[in-house]
Amino acid sequence: MHIKELFDLSDKTAIVTGGGRGLGEQIAEGLAEAGANVVLCSRKVEACQEVAERLQQEKGVTTLALSCDITSPSDVKMVVEKTIEEFGSIDILINNSGATWGAPAAEMPLEAWKKVIDVNVTGTFLMAQEAGKKMIQQKSGKIINIASVAGLGGAHPRYMDTIGYNTSKGAVITFTKDLAAKWGQYNINVNAIAPGFFPTKMSKVLIEQGEDYLLDMTPLKRFGSEKDLKGAAVFLASGASDFITGDVLIVDGGTHAL
Template sequence: MTTSLFDLKGKTAIVTGGGSGLGRDIAKVFAEYGANVAICSRKLENCQDTATEIENEYGVKTMAYECDVSQEEHVKRIVESVIADFGQIDILVNNSGATWGEKVEDMPLAAWNKVFDVNVTGTFLMSREVGKNMISNGSGKIINIGSVAGMKAESGEVLNAIGYSSSKAAVHHFTRDLAKKWAEHDINVNAIAPGFFETKMTRGVLEKSGDKIRNNNPMKRLGDPDSLKGIALFLASNASSFITGQIIAVDGGSSL
């Protein structure tokens, strides 16, 4: 009975930014529990490598797509392709993200816009297009990847990326608002707010302030590849059927 709560067999998940990092980890755990997986990002080669690895390891249907989530026509085309290839979309993970490290007084407008275009507009566009299919099917699970940076302000010594933190706060509120609006369609919308994980995006920050970040964390460590898998599986499965509009921090207590 417990296993069936987390069973994703027969489901199709689309994971943006799924070719590497946290998105790759999420795509793999979905496949481990039986879901077919569509992986998309701007770097098709990464997606193809991950799709091949997942298909060989878990035997589920996995396909790779090139998509810039900030571009409306890209999103429409990819969602149409995934529906044509898989039949429907049951789970969406909005994981594609961008950041820009700079002092506020020196941050270019183009950098601010780039971060918001990917993190906020991309989340909106993917949710809108996939949501049409979910509304038609009468159910769905949307998981947005926010950040602890969108829950609390950090000193410039730790994180100087106001565009990123502001965009993730916007993702959190988008999650709550959309959850309330689409609850009538039996679509659960939740967000995961990771703390500091060792990824390509955080490499520069961790090289500069890694020891301080670890020491300030109640658990005295960073997130590892397995730290996000459980909550992603939970939010994608029937185990979370009565949970919506929640922002769940996975951060070792750093947001406390």
């Protein structure tokens, strides 16, 4: 197979949770540029609708925007059913929706902890479980969970006092590896991307407070750009990664290497 064919996503269908802004929007754009039809879903359906319309006009793919709270089993089931109804298959799932909360560990409110874990871990599980049922029937599929470098180990309390978020992303990494072990028999690849620091609404305050420190700890001396996740996502979603599963692709400008 020619190398261009390995990265071609024409006639594939991808679901991107949290696709209306930030990293989800960037990933959705990359998948659309590779030829995939894209279903965007989040609680803020208006943002998803705007991105869906732009991708359809600019990239020439078919898109669908849906309202979805990924912690709601009924919402998740609806997204999967509507995707199958519209496109006939689910080839790619990007679990990108996430939540965070900043507080010292001794002061972390229980409700905040539960919210972060529910969205980042339970929501990822629910989407993977429901979409995975279709992929098992198809005997094919690519699941890509968006983790974080924060899930690779401890973080400096001065700059990232987010124990619930860090814990949840560590859980996503382990979930990815275990699901890959369970579903490889069905020809389903399950991998994760662990982004470093990208300027988004979620990371805005963190970057503002620790910009000099974060850049000093990044060998490439910059934050992630609006294109730096596209290639990673398309690679893991495409035939180019068919023999890769249970892996975590770190996209952080080298921060983890220090």
